Amino acid sequence: MTARKPPDIKTIGDSLRHRRVLIALVLLVCLGAAGALSVVRHKTYEASALLYVDERHNSSQGFDLALQAGELLSHHYIEMATSREVLNAACADGDVAALVPNCSADVLTGHIRAGTVNGTSMISVTADARSPQAAAAIANAVANGLVAQDAQQVDQLLKPTRDYLDSELQRLDKAIADARQALAAAPPNSPQAAAGLAYLNQLQGEYDADYARRQDLAVEQFRLSGNLSVVQAAVPPTRPSDPDPLRYLAAGLVAGLVLGLLVALMVEYFDDRLLEPEQLGRAVGTDLVVRIPKAPPHVSSPAPFALAHANLLAGHRPLQTLLVTGATAGDPADAVAWELGAAATEAGQTVAVIPTSASNGVPHPEPDLTVIAAPSPETSSRVVRLASGGGFAIVVATAGSTRFRDAQRTAELLRRAGAQVVAAVLVSKNAGHGSNGHRSNGRRSRLGRG
Structure with missing residues (x-):
């Protein structure tokens, strides 16, 4: 659970945490320049x-x-x-x-x-x-x-x-x-x-x-x-006063740290890509944000989805239909829908998962929970039509790829259409997108207890 904050809050701590590689790169460049300068300069x-x-x-x-x-x-x-x-x-x-x-x-x-x-x-x-x-x-x-x-x-x-x-x-x-x-x-x-x-x-x-x-x-x-x-009287010195490699490296270290921090702050200020669950929560206006950690290919992470399903059941009853859409076309709405369906199945519910490629309609007999994966509003207006019927919606974003304004736009669009955005999912770029053995071999798939 994350507390809501104004969408423009960015701290030095965020810059240090998100731009570690950039700071290290600037530091290495400054140290390399200082070392090269200490080698090429004439001795004095x-x-x-x-x-x-x-x-x-x-x-x-x-x-x-x-x-x-x-x-x-x-x-x-x-x-x-x-x-x-x-x-x-x-x-x-x-x-x-x-x-x-x-x-x-x-x-x-x-x-x-x-x-x-x-x-x-x-x-x-x-x-x-x-x-x-x-x-x-x-x-x-x-x-x-x-x-x-x-x-x-x-x-x-x-x-x-x-x-x-x-x-x-x-x-x-x-x-x-x-x-x-x-x-x-x-x-x-x-x-x-x-x-x-x-x-x-x-x-x-x-x-x-x-x-x-x-x-x-x-x-x-x-x-x-x-x-x-x-x-x-002056005597001939035994070592040069300049260049002094230690002094040059110390100056390069200080300059690299200062310059790296300034560059990190500037990049952090202008870069609105989502990197933390708190950012996604502020963008879509929800306190429930699930982060899918990095995992080897084809390996699913059921624990975050089970926790998300439990929170949805506890806070939003009756939970019969759940609309899942990506903030952008590249966000994996289908994979999240399958994982949520699998988590609901593990909780004892009968679930129908309708992927983004399926036609309109609700399966019969009606299951306990229908998870509908809809394309991002970037590529289709279907999600707007589905959201016009009310119900609950989840916005999916990809860490380091989806931008703050895209997630905010999608959430606002869902709310104006009539849906209630109750959660958000932040997926790592290389997170496993398995479906616990379930596949959408048709237009729709039903999951249930065996």
């Missing part, structure tokens, strides 16, 4: 060099400011690692020039990436190439070029101040020499000598101050130039 190797960012000079600013300054400095180095200046310097390296033909900044762009190492003050420079040696050479050349470019920028930053101090020291040195000559030429203990000595001391003081500033500037340049240094 990655090598990384590590650089240390010295942030100790920011420690006097407080923790928060030092942390912010360090992040800004690291971001500056990361951006500078892929600049044209650094990449051109890397191409000028002898090892890179030998391993990478026609090397240029445009060629290296896209093969270099830089980033901070989580939780540290280090920057990793990673290069990818077709050979392990080229990947390591490029990573080391870019790291060294980054250090050199940083030192060059520091030198350019301090150059105006350095040039000014150097020119001042040269001017003061010449002025001191001239003052000494003038002091030597002045008479001893004369006002000229006293003034010359005072002027010489003034120049000497200015010189000492500028010289101290020049020394501080040199120390600052040395410290700033040491902010960035290579702490670990």
